[in-house]
Amino acid sequence: MKERILIALTILAFGCTDDVNLPTVTTTPITEITWEYALTGGEVIDNGGAPVIARGVCASEDSNYLSSLDDYGVWYTMDGSGLGSFTSAIKVQWHGAAMNLRSTHYVRAYATNSEGIAFGKILSFYPGDKPLFDNSLDIKTIEVTATTATVNYTFYYQIFSTVREMGMCYATYSEPTVNDECIVISDISDGENTLTIENLVPNTKYYIRSYDINQAGVYYSSVKSFTTEN
Template sequence: TPTIEDNKTEEGEVTSVGEFSSSMTGLNSNTLYYVRTYATNTAGTVYGIEVTFSTLPDVPVAITEVASGIGFYTAMLNGTITANDASTIVTFEYGTDENYGTTVNADQSPVTGNSSEGVTCELTGLVPNTIYYYRVVAVNDGGTTYGSELTFKTLSQTPVVTTNAATNIEANTATLNGIVNANDLSTTVTFEYGTDENYGTTVNADQSPVTGILDTDVSADLTGMYPNTTYHFRIVGENDEGIMQGDDQTFTTTKYNQGIIFNELPDKETDDQDFDPGATSSFGLEIIYLSNNSDVASIVNNQIHIVGAGTSEIIATQQGNDTVNAATPVSQMLTVTKATFIEDIDALNFKIYPNPVRDILNVEVLNNKIENINQVSIINLSGKEVYNDKNVNTKKEINVKYLASGIYYIELKIGNKTKRQKFIIE
């Protein structure tokens, strides 16, 4: 309990009744004090009720230290704090400019005691190749102290590249695609491509160079490719920190598409000669013909050979090759009428024997008014003529032992008359 023998203030004589105040100086910070009023006159000294108060602590000392452990995306902020015997909240402010923008607590917060203590905070999620501003901040009941401002720069990083699938693939063209993250360094982007994993050809991406910290879609259009060919390709990104190559991918160019031009066929008569149907391929490839009615027309040496009166669908086909797709077949109708001056074809009866045959096939015309045969032909099921003889006797022996076994047609032409029969070679 304080008395006038201890520390005291004197406010002079009082001549009236009322409140008074007294200022105390030279007190220690962060200290509990006991105090009471007193009054003295000639009769003696009296004391008021004792009360207490605590002085505020000194503001903390805050020193910003150099950052450590700096990586592409992380850094350790450091500082030194003297709390001056008061519980002190410690934070770090940081950001990409002097406005900071982000506040994080120090790992050691709150700090107490009266000695210097190191404080830290590990930052994550930073951007590579970026300057950051930061400072330490200490707050206690005595006030707020801001450490000095310092900076650090995150490490630069090679680009991140991803090879994506090719698109817009045609016989001679394709588009190469990929994704690049430049990691905030100007990055040159190219594509390597070729018919094997040695590539051999390099083209710039349309979007090169790429900057910034976001994933960027990139592409390059290729021309002059070979049809029906497999190509390898990959994306390549290069900045000041190095070169990164994407995974290898492949695509195969398409074949060319072709069309067939096949004009309407003229009407024919039974005594007309073989003729070329005249269909053409847009790529100049050979047309192969089919007839769906062999009693009216067959295909001999890729020409239409008229057999008898009637109609037959003539189909033009082209099967394509290594670089050209097969064409869509095109058909035209062939109409054949009987020549007005031809006698009944039944007059051209003939017989063949033996049937089936192994070696010698005998042909005999049954009409004794016919003196000779203008032409004898053997035709296979594909319409190909495999034997032909002209101006022979009405009795003819044909050696067929050299022909493959199967079904054939033998066709006789006498004057303007033509007739055929089927036989089998064993």
């Protein structure tokens, strides 16, 4: 009888205690990329035998740093604890004197229990364009005839963003858009430039503004107007 009790106590003390392992966590595919953040996350599918006390996503511009949350150049989110899925918004890093330099970002999910920290697969993304705070083309003066308008404008190089397309749009109503008549400008030099709009209707008032298009959207300058001669 005593032997049976001893065996039972031994099983209770040692046999019922499982070894604690690292958690198992996966990285969620990146679903949204902007100039400010990328949307990702992860899922803790196994706690390793101990409660998951922290989870989130870490990021770096060097994938070699993503083996620890303490490495230089690593930033991370904290998205709760326990098992299950979570969503994280990773902030984009910009550099340089004008804060216009960007690079590939690397991300991976992490989860921590009493045994240590585990990581998911490393994914990467390239930040989106910054919004354009000023238009590249500034209309200065407009010279008209009965059927033409010569637009004098200044081109400003956009240091913050990659402009995919730029030009002038015009119409006979007050807010022309890229869906109206447009002249796309591609061969251009910094500073003063001109373009000529032809085949206009005599004695007609037109509205014109410049536009820029980048990944973040379409940006318009203020509207100017002119009236063709008789």
